Amino acid sequence: MSRRWINRITFLFMGLTGLACATVILLVALILGHIAYHGVHHLSWEFLTTAPRAGMTEGGIFPAIFGTVFLVLLMTIAVVPLGVCTAVYLQEYAPAGSKLVHAVRLAIQNLAGVPAIVFGLFGLGFFIEFAGRSVDRLFYGGQLHFGQPAILWAALTMALLTLPTVVVATEEALRVVPRGHREAAYALGATRWQMVRYVLLPQATGGILTGTILAVSRGAGEVAPILFTGAAYYLPELPRRLNHQFMELGYHVYVMATQSPDVDATKPILYATVFVLLTLTFLLNFSAVVLRARIRRRLAEGR
Amino acid sequence: MSRRAAESAIEAVIRVSASLAIVGLVLIFVFIGKEALPVLLSQEVRQEAGLSRLFLPQSPEPSEPKEFAWQPISAIPKYSLLPLLTGTIKATVVALLFALPLALGAAVFSSEFAPSWLREIIKPSIELLAGIPSVVLGFFALMVMATYIQDLLGLDYRLNAINAGIALGLAVIPIVFTVAEDALTAVPQSYREGSIALGATPWQTAWRVVLPAAFPGIFAACVLGFGRAIGETMIVLMASGNAAVLSLSPTDPLRTLSATIAAELGEVVHGSPHYHVLFFIGTLLFLFTFATNLLGQAFVERLKQRLSGSRL
Structure with a gap:
């Protein structure tokens, strides 16, 4: 040529x-x-702090914001301890070449690939129909309290979906703690748990936080898992108990976009809701990126 | 409690938490599969929605011609999965045709040609796309993109396979880009230096040296993107028109397996054949994405072995 x-x-x-x-x-x-x-046009303080009125054509989205925050808060309480323990086990406790480690890794990787709608089916089949009904039978004499869509079940479903995010981020944070720190702790007579508790976890806080933020961002944006496990289009009251249903930003967008009787009347509200949802997830993602960059820089300096 | 007992108690708690990931995955399969089994086993469900009803052509009245139809809430319910399968494949094919060239091209540009300051802009920008919730992409495709595509191509239907496929492609791009870019940057720098030293141009180096070396990773990126496209729900639910028609034309509306579950499970009677068929679809999706994931991971592993082995 x-x-x-x-x-x-x-x-x-x-x-x-x-x-x-x-x-x-x-x-x-x-x-x-x-x-x-x-x-951005329709955005106002009133929009963020009041409930929808007149069939979603007026008013704000406060209940949906409240529901989203409540949901991700419950999810975080469930997923962070579980994810951190899993990562600690994989990195620190498991014997080298253990079959369990291999299986857990495989499960985590595949869990990350399961479609969100399948999590929704699972939430309905396991949490509501199985766990919820069992709770009702045992504690409420068969009365319907937990065997129905509820914020608790939606949050647990979402926790399972975001588990891989937390595990991967925590593992990464644990992996970069220098080996010498572990050895120094053992040399001082620390037990394995003391070493994890006082040496590893404090150093891994940034990584754990990054994973948590990414999980929250994902949990705030996913709609498919909560379609049947607790989200509702309109509720006159905010959820106050774990077995209440809730309104949620993403679900609100979905229903307003697809089932609105008067598209033109709801359009400004719809756009503003999408804007709020996007801003929320982007702020979370952005802070995770910044945090991660800072940790990496500090580690690079430390070496 | 003695210190040793406390230690082993804590270790037990940690070990149990770790195995919960496995338990979770198994429970997903068991509890979805359990609700799907009546499609295979229950006499009553099979009469209305057995495997032959799901996959073979059926005629509701003996006089009428045989057809494939998904009409689960008509007077005589019809549960043919064929329109849904073709819908899913159609949306996925359009999505991949749109996403793969863009994502792979961007990955090659970012890893081979872009100066490092530009790469620092490209990577976060494309990862930004991964942070957009799928319901927002669905919203955008439904409210904005559909109109433009219809006007541009002069189509009969506003919501069609092209619109849904492109929106789906937007969700696939960041996955393919990230995995492919990782694979390309994992190729040792010495490969490129060797090639340049032999007189190859950057293009020849990228095309004949780096791409073949990273091939398993590139392939894994495509497989993982494919798996994501098959399972994605909210985008196709909002942007595809949701008509269960058996058609291969990309300008017709379509209905995918995942969107069918999302649209119908809310109103279905618990324990009815329809309910079990929806869980059967869920099981299919689970098994299918599970298989694509394993395949994708196997190829990522192969890439790692290939690159680490060749360094010796």
């Missing part, structure tokens, strides 16, 4: 891949820009 042709092909190849890259970034900017442009 002549030099000229090679130059042309090089130019073409780089141009095409660069074009692909630019297209993707342009698409992201287009979507975000469109939503920000149309969503």
Whole structure:
């Protein structure tokens, strides 16, 4: 091949891949820009702090924000201890080459690939129909309290979905703690748990926090798992007990976009709700990225 | 409690928590499979929605021609999965046709050609796409994209396979990009240096040296993207039109397996054949994504072995 042709092909190849890259970034900017442009108009303090009125055509989205926060809070309480313990086991407790470690890793990786809607089916089949009904039989004499869609079941379903996120982030944080720190703790006579509790976990706090934030961001955005496990379109009251149903931002967007009787009347509210949801997830993701970068820099300096 | 007893108690708690991930995965399979089993076993359910009803052409009246139809709440319920399977495959094919060239191209550009300051912009921007909740992508496809695509191509239906596929592709791009980019950057720098030293251009190096070396990882990226596209729900639920028609045309509306569960499980009678069929669909989705994940991970492992083995 002549030099000229090679130059042309090089130019073409780089141009095409660069074009692909630019297209993707342009698409992201287009979507975000469109939503920000149309969503920011309707945003007001009143919109964020009042309940919807007049069949969702007026008022705000406070109950949906409240429900989302309540949901991810419950989810966090369930998933963080579980995820951290799992990561600690994989990194510190498991004997080398253990079959259990291999199986847990495989389970975590596959859990991350299970479609969100399948988690929804599981939440209905296991938490509501099985666990909820059993609780009702044992403690309420068969009366219906927990054997129905509820924020507790939605949160637990979401916790299972976000477990891999927390485990992976915590494992990464534990892995970068220098070996010498562990050995020093043992040399001072620390037991394994004391070493984990006083040496590893304090150093891994940043990583655990990163994982938690990413899990919360994911949990706040997923809708498919809560479709049948507790989300409701409109509730006159805020959820006060674990077995109440709840309103949620993503679910609110879905129903308003697909089942609104008057699309034009709800459109400004819909855009503003999407904007709030996006801002929420992006702020979370952004803080996770910043936090992670800071940890990595500190580690690089420490070495 | 003695210190040793406390230690082993704590260790037991940690070990049990770790195994909960396995328990969770097994429980998902067991509890979805349990509700799907009547489709295979229960005489009553099989009469209305047995395997032959799900996969073979049926005629509701002997006089009428045989057909594939998903009409679970008509007077004579019809449960053919074929329209849903073709819908799922159609949406996935469009999504991959849209996403793979863009994501792989972007990954090659980012890892091979972009200077490092540009890479610092590209990677977070594309990862930003991964942070957009799928309901928001569905909303965008439904309210904005559908109109533009319809006007641009002059289509009959606003919501169709092209619209749903492109929206789905947006969700697939970040996964394919991330896995492929990881694979490309894992190729040792010495491969590139060797190739350049032999007089190859950057293009020849990327095409003939780096891409073949990273191939298992690239393939894994495609497989994982495929698995994501098959299982994704909210986007197709909102952007596809949800009509269970048996058609191969990309301009017709479609209904996927995942969207069918999402749309119908809320109103279904507990324990009815319809209920069990929806769980059967869930089991299919679970098994299918499980298989694609294992395949994808196997190829990522192979890449690791290949690159670490060749370094010796």
